[in-house]
Amino acid sequence: MRLEHVSHQFDGQLVLNDINLHVSPGECIAIVxxxxxxxxxxxxxxxxxxxxDQGTFSMNEQDVFDLDEEKRRLLRLHEVGFVFQQAHLIPYLTVLEQLDLIQENKDADAKQLLVKLGLEHRLHHLPTTLSGGEKQRVAVARALINSPQLILADEPTASLDYENGRRVMELLSQQAHREGRSVVVITHDERMLDVCDxxxxVIDGTLTEVNS
Structure with a gap:
């Protein structure tokens, strides 16, 4: 996926200024x-x-901003997975049911995905019985269940201790490296940056690379 010369304003104030960003399949990047x-x-x-306001965003060699709203909605549904700071799990659904609710490809093995994330002993538990780290791993599984091309994580470790935060970041990095997804993580936690490629x-709307 590629952003080229993207700029955006709010109330006349420039928030993003000529942003260029390319994230390859199999790459995990952090934005601080x-x-x-x-x-x-x-x-x-x-x-x-x-x-x-300006610029292009290409996925699969197509500028997504040329699509109408319905086609963008479908692209977002099928090709983008979101992981947020809070897991936002549905309180009356078990771990496995959280994935079943949104799973589109019924041939995909939700149970096997949860096992890979170390949740095999929590499949039939409700969110109230889960630790913070377990909830966030369920959120990662939910983001992955429909095999999106792009995974976006917004401060996914902010509410976790170091050990659980590290595990979540390593899971995201593994999804890039093993499954060929593009992963973008917004984070303030510099202890987690070494797992990213x-x-x-971002400073004052401009984007610069810190290291490789």
Whole structure:
């Protein structure tokens, strides 16, 4: 996926300024930066939740901003997986039911995915019985169940201790490296950056690479 010359304003203020970003399949990148720097706006654009004022966003060699809203909605549904700071699990559904609810390809093995994430002993438990790390791993599984091309994670470790946060970040990195997905993580936790292939920083709406 590729962003080229993307700029966006709010109330006349430039929030993103000529952003260029290419994330290859099999690559996990981290985006860091202070609050108000434009990270969230960038994530909304990548998630097809906002259309920028200028620039192009290509997935599968197609500019998604040329699509109508319904086609963008379907692309978002099928090709983008979201992991947020809070798991936002449905309280009356078990772990396995959380995935069954949104699973489109019924041939996909939701149970096997949960086993890979170390949740084999929690398949039939409700969210109230799960630890914070377990809830977030369920959220990762939910983001993966429909095999999206792009995974976007917004501060996925913010509510976790170091050990559980590390496990979630390693899971996301593995999805890039083993499954060939493009993974973009917004984070403030610099202890987690070493599991990513690249780190980029947003400052005052501009994007620069920190290291490789």
């Amino acid at each position: 930066g202070p609050s108000g720097s434009g990270k969230s706006t960038l994530l909304y654009i990548l998630g097809l939740l906002r259309k920028p 690249r780190v980029l920083r």
